[in-house]
Amino acid sequence: MLPSPSQPLTRRSSPVALDFQATTPCAPEVLEAMEPWWQQHWGNPSSRQHRLGLTAAAAVSDARERLAACLKVDPIQVVFTSGATEANNLALLGHARAMAEQTGHRGHLISVSSEHHAVLDPLQQLRREGFRLTLLEPGRDGLLKPAQLEEALQPDTLLVSVMAANNEIGVLQPLKELAAICQAHGVRLHSDAAQAFGHLPFHPTSLGVELASLSGHKLYGPKGIGALVMREGLPLQPLVFGGGQEQSLRPGTLPVPLIVGLARAAELALSDQEDRRIRLESLRNRLWQELQDQVGDVQLNGALEPRLPHNLNITVEGVNGNRLQQALRSRLLCSSGSACSAGTPSHVLQAIGRSQEQANASLRLSLGRPTQRDDIDAAIELISEVVGQMRQNA
């Protein structure tokens, strides 16, 4: 159960939840859509000899078409994976290795130091395999400048990977401009869109993104499902081998309920996307304004625009990060500069120039569909109270 969203702080029995970029609760409509596919229609979509299997195959095909329609791509471009981590690995390792096999040469790759580890780590693996890797540094606003990409390109650059929206600081990278540069040089662009798809319009083809990674649980869908969206015919080597499913790019029995749930979640997310954007942006702006007024000496991490409407990431000056996190933990569910990567300070915040101390004293506050004005007011009250006490005792 999500904590009840509408109790004032003093009477709240449960913590304020502002951690919807870590994951989201499954929408009731998604649960409902998935329900028949666990028990009633339990067939394996690869069992083409009987009705049970054919029914499951038809559900997968229908879900693929509906997800593809949400992305404005052809259904054949959608490869279901276990999530965005796997989609990133398949895109990066799969394309780089396929190109190396075709050309007999391990070429050059470009990405950004503020990417998610699900992109950085497969790229480091490729580096160990003999590919060369350039990691560009974002500006202090978290954004990459198209000229940086232009300058970093080398004659054998084969792949560029830049995320659509940053998972910590929410900034939106200039994908369209980056894609135009890639196209002009015959280089492929991959984008990790786990935090963008379902929250803002995201259409890989019109953006010029040839490989895009998606995740179900970031858009009120189930955990354990995602997709790689790829331009048809793009060279790609599978990471695993088996029964030939998903054009042999991602073999293994397809998780029918999760696939149905992902498609339903994507449709729902698109149907309330604009209203949600407006509502959450207004609540997020209120949160930012009031934290500046009531807490004081707080810095915004990343540009305010262009940014996800439901993300705020702040550094609270003059407090010890560990103590701040400790004091908030039981009453506010959010993510800190030190929450990820086994307690090390956020590499994203350090990439935009924050010190380790500042990174530790940072909060990522992310709003979601259930967030109400009361939640925002309670968070403001709580952070002001805790920071006020800490500064007084310092």
Ligand SMILES: Cc1ncc(COP(=O)(O)O)c(C=O)c1O
């Ligand atoms: C930008 C980004 N990429 C990838 C992932 C991993 O997604 P998944 O949990 O679907 O593997 C996340 C989730 O934290 C993310 O925020």
